Amino acid sequence: MSEKPIYFDNNDSTAMIEPVFAAMKPYFMEQYGNPASLHQYGLDAEEAVNDARATLTGLIGAQSDELLFTGSATESNNLALFGLTQAAPKNKHHLITSKVEHHAVLNVMKRLVKEGFEVTFLDVDKEGFVDPDDLKKAIRPETLLASIVHGNHVIGTIQDIKALGEVCRENGVLFHTDAAQSFTKVPIDVNDIPVDLISINAHKMHGPKGVGALYVRKGVRFDRLMEGGPQENNRRPGTENVPAIVGMEEAAKIGCANRDKDNAYMIEIRDRLIEKLLEIPHTHLNGPRGDKRMPSNANITFLYIEGEAILMHLSMRGVYVSSGSACSSIALAPSNVLTAIGLVHEEAHGSIRFSFSKLNSLDEVEPAVEHVKQVVDQLRAMSAFIPAEHSEKEGAGKTFYKKKKSEF
Amino acid sequence: MYSKEYMKHFSNPRNIGEIDEADAVADVHYTGQGCFDKVRIFLIRDEGRITRVAYQTRGCSGTIAACSKMSELAPGMSLHDAAEITGGVIAESLGGVPEKKQHSMDLAAEALRTVVAKLSEGK
Numbered sequence: 001m002s003e004k005p006i007y008f009d010n011n012d013s014t015a016m017i018e019p020v021f022a023a024m025k026p027y028f029m030e031q032y033g034n035p036a037s038l039h040q041y042g043l044d045a046e047e048a049v050n051d052a053r054a055t056l057t058g059l060i061g062a063q064s065d066e067l068l069f070t071g072s073a074t075e076s077n078n079l080a081l082f083g084l085t086q087a088a089p090k091n092k093h094h095l096i097t098s099k100v101e102h103h104a105v106l107n108v109m110k111r112l113v114k115e116g117f118e119v120t121f122l123d124v125d126k127e128g129f130v131d132p133d134d135l136k137k138a139i140r141p142e143t144l145l146a147s148i149v150h151g152n153h154v155i156g157t158i159q160d161i162k163a164l165g166e167v168c169r170e171n172g173v174l175f176h177t178d179a180a181q182s183f184t185k186v187p188i189d190v191n192d193i194p195v196d197l198i199s200i201n202a203h204k205m206h207g208p209k210g211v212g213a214l215y216v217r218k219g220v221r222f223d224r225l226m227e228g229g230p231q232e233n234n235r236r237p238g239t240e241n242v243p244a245i246v247g248m249e250e251a252a253k254i255g256c257a258n259r260d261k262d263n264a265y266m267i268e269i270r271d272r273l274i275e276k277l278l279e280i281p282h283t284h285l286n287g288p289r290g291d292k293r294m295p296s297n298a299n300i301t302f303l304y305i306e307g308e309a310i311l312m313h314l315s316m317r318g319v320y321v322s323s324g325s326a327c328s329s330i331a332l333a334p335s336n337v338l339t340a341i342g343l344v345h346e347e348a349h350g351s352i353r354f355s356f357s358k359l360n361s362l363d364e365v366e367p368a369v370e371h372v373k374q375v376v377d378q379l380r381a382m383s384a385f386i387p388a389e390h391s392e393k394e395g396a397g398k399t400f401y402k403k404k405k406s407e408f
Numbered sequence: 409m410y411s412k413e414y415m416k417h418f419s420n421p422r423n424i425g426e427i428d429e430a431d432a433v434a435d436v437h438y439t440g441q442g443c444f445d446k447v448r449i450f451l452i453r454d455e456g457r458i459t460r461v462a463y464q465t466r467g468c469s470g471t472i473a474a475c476s477k478m479s480e481l482a483p484g485m486s487l488h489d490a491a492e493i494t495g496g497v498i499a500e501s502l503g504g505v506p507e508k509k510q511h512s513m514d515l516a517a518e519a520l521r522t523v524v525a526k527l528s529e530g531k
Contacts, residue, residue: 305466306467307468308468308469309418309469309472312468312469316415325468346444346466349443349444382421382424382465382472384426384446385464
């Protein structure tokens with residue numbers, strides 16, 4: 001086991017940082033009022049929520065009444081897609097998305113198909129990019145909206161949402177993007193990018209879990225999904241999670257203020273790790289290189305072995321990553337993103353995502369790579385399914401028992 | 409989430425490798441949804457009883473642990489009894505496994521059944 005755990009799973013969740021926790025603390029035990037209450041405690045809580053709303057909208061160039069708080073980016077995606085489709089005129093029954101979306105979009109779309117909507121799932125290229133021309137070709141008179149992820153959660157592809165948004169705008173189609181991974185890391189200015197709805201959350205940027213937000217451009221018709229009080233401008237009932245919202249504000253402020261510095265730091269870790277891991281035979285990088293890749297993401301396929309087994313061995317050694325393997329998921333399905341970029345199932349199953357934050361260190365790369373090399377060697381030595389031409393090591397795939405029958 | 413026995417067999421699998429002069433060899437792969445784990449199993453018998461099982465695998469932690477446990481359970485058994493080992497028996501011997509790993513248990517049992525069947529067919 002590593003002396004100190006190496007957490008390379010920041011695309012799943014990040015550690016909260018001290019200033020965020022400090023900002024949240026008073027709202028648990030001191031300023032615990034309900035923002036809907038009319039007394040001073042309530043007014044203080046309401047002010048905190050509205051300040052957070054103003055800060056977050058300010059960071060994306062929006063007006064302060066164009067954002068509502070939710071419980072997660074998943075909820076934001078659900079709210080966006082169900083909210084728009086419920087409010088849509090009957091003749092707008094066609095939707096567009098891509099094959100590399102998070103399940104919080106993909107599964108909503110699948111349910112909307114069951115409810116009678118037609119959905120086009122756009123292909124992507126081998127690096128995971130949606131071609132704006134493909135989007136244009138998919139648009140019909142009855143198209144209501146397109147939803148394309150901004151920063152991909154599996155392979156780090158950063159879509160050109162400006163070009164995609166322009167196609168939508170020119171054709172009178174609403175455009176939603178899931179920016180759960182990219183928010184703070186990749187700038188979005190809604191005055192420059194024609195996007196109508198944006199889903200974000202806090203826990204991917206050193207904020208708390210259990211809070212998200214949805215930007216909805218003024219004038220977009222949108223139905224609420226739950227009934228209750230008039231919170232969030234009558235669009236999302238339920239008492240706001242004030243401490244988490246304050247934490248989200250602080251995390252976003254810090255993230256955006258330090259964007260360039262933090263990105264450069266993560267990119268150095270990312271690129272060093274990619275370079276070292278690709279020295280292992282029979283590996284390849286999934287997703288693009290360079291500035292079109294999320295600074296926080298590396299995704300490598302290790303051929304001939306199974307990703308969940310790699311992940312489990314690394315976990316026992318104190319190195320925490322995630323895998324695109326079907327055996328990592330309860331549904332036993334390989335990552336839709338990896339198959340969408342053309343990986344065959346065996347390749348998808350041998351894929352590992354390493355994801356970084358500013359709390360990681362370049363010093364963690366070397367020990368992590370050493371652990372990965374040892375685990376890959378160990379698992380390949382067990383595998384009978386390495387083609388002879390790729391079995392450069394004597395004994396690969398045929399170790400331990402060489403005894404003849406007579407020796408037992 | 410995983411039992412000590414499961415983790416013991418996954419992290420230090422028993423009887424991994426090939427047997428040069430096995431009485432029977434079989435390849436099986438999971439044919440259910442999504443998972444593509446593969447197992448090659450080698451078996452030696454002596455007077456109707458299994459004396460040794462070895463295997464190689466491209467599989468997840470569950471498949472590795474299940475094959476390891478199966479390779480310990482089978483020796484000493486008659487071919488008939490070995491073919492009766494189910495995924496449930498292997499799971500129980502591992503101290504229970506989460507539902508999502510039951511397919512691995514079934515795969516290890518299927519590997520054993522398949523190699524026994526080959527032997528019975530005289531292959």
